[in-house]
Amino acid sequence: MLDVAREAGVSVATVSAFINNTARVSPGTTGRIETAIRRVGYQRNAVARSLKLGKTHTIGLTVPHITNPFFTEVVAVITQAFDRAGYAVMLFCTDENLSNQDEQIRLLLDRMVDGLIVARVGDDEAFGNIVRTAKVPIVLIDRLCDGIDLDAVVLDNKAAVFEAIEYLARLGHKRIGYITGETDIATMRERDAGYRAALAARGIAFDPLLVRRGDFHEKDGYSAAMQLMTLPDRPTAIFSANNPMVVGAMKAIRDLGLRCPEDVSVICFDDFPFADVFQPQMTTVRQPVEAIGEQAVAMLLDRINGNAPTDPRRLTLRGRLMIRSSCVAVPAASSEPQSQSA
Missing domain, CATH: 1.10.260.40 (lambda repressor-like DNA-binding domains)
Known part of the structure; x- marks a missing residue:
């Protein structure tokens, strides 16, 4: 100088x-x-300047799956919003692993980030301890943390799944397969509740044989759909809790020599860029990705700049059912028990 x-x-x-x-x-x-x-x-010297000012103008961001189109889009919105505000973003992918999550968050805190946005993994005591001792603001997206009050931007998962299942029921479907994640994730518990509530509202008995759980990957959707569509009384519709699993489910339907929607209607949670060029065009539950990312950034910047209220804020957004051609009314004959296809 x-x-x-x-x-x-x-x-x-x-x-x-x-x-x-x-x-x-x-x-x-x-x-x-x-x-x-x-x-x-x-x-x-950015490091020396950071030490002097007490800020690094760097944000930590962790997501469970960077290959999931939903999280890919959210990451893009968040990084662009922080770029406009003069902040860099350090991104980590936990791959739904608790140990990865805790290690990555500690690393981000060691790097003196000014704040964190976290789409967390499971219920973990270690995560709670990290949050309680962290000296920077934290905003949760997609998933809440039981017992810990933090700023959060989430979706009304129960209402979103209720709407999707109710739509299938209106089309006459009573055997609705449900491919979902493990119950240690809060969003899955909320989606489970929406599935059960919609069935109950339509007077449809809950059948545990129609529920298959996985780890959100394509292979899990494939395995789940294989099991569902080879039941003696197979479902006439399938709801997938995310889009990688629906890709696997569609491959299983094809490999079984079945067709969507003629043999089985399909809906998946989370819209994705090529949903409307899928064959058939995929009916989805669309999350307000831009609002989730932009509101999370606004909340964190408010905290960093001392403009936020004392009490944590929770913004709950609504999903939107995008009706396309992957669902049709169930034929009258399908209300009778089905035999496995030859």
Whole structure:
């Protein structure tokens, strides 16, 4: 900085004010400083500046699956919003692993991030302990943390699944297969509740044989659909709790020589970019991705800048059923028990 000051013919304090934007510098002086910076090859020491200001202008972000189109889109919205606000984002993918999550969050805190946005994994005491001792603000997205009050932006999962299952019931489906995740994830418990509530509202008995659980990957959807569609009394419709699993389910339906929607109607949770070019076009539950990402960023920046209320805030958004061609009314004959296809 001293070399820049000498080259520009100004004081070190003036150069510091220009670089750190702590005081107004005249246009003429600004031009001389910028020219001097280029000539001497000055590079600002971001680490030293962070230590001095107590901020790194870096945010930590963790998601369970970066390959899941929902999280891919949320990450894009969040990083773009922070970029506009002058922050960099450090992204980690936990792959639904508790140990990965806890290690990654500790690493982000060690890197002195100014805040965290977390789509957390499961119910974990270690995560709770980390959150309670963290000295930076944290905003949850997609999944809440039982027993810990944090700012959060989530979806009304129960209502979203209720609407989807109720739609299938209106089409005459009574045997509705349900491919979902494990119950240690709060969103899955909420979606389970929506599934059961919709069945009850339509007077349809809950059948545990129609429920298959997996780890949200394509292979889990394939295995689940194989099991469901080879039942002696197979479902006439399937609801998948996320889009990677629905891809696996559609492959299983194809490999069994069945057709969607002629032999089985299908809905999946989370819209995805190619849902409307799928064959058939996939009926989905669309989450408001932009609102989730942008509201989470706004909440975290409020906390960082000291503009947030004392009590944690929870924003619960609504999903939207995107009706396309993967669902049709069930034929009258399908209300009778079915035999396995030859």
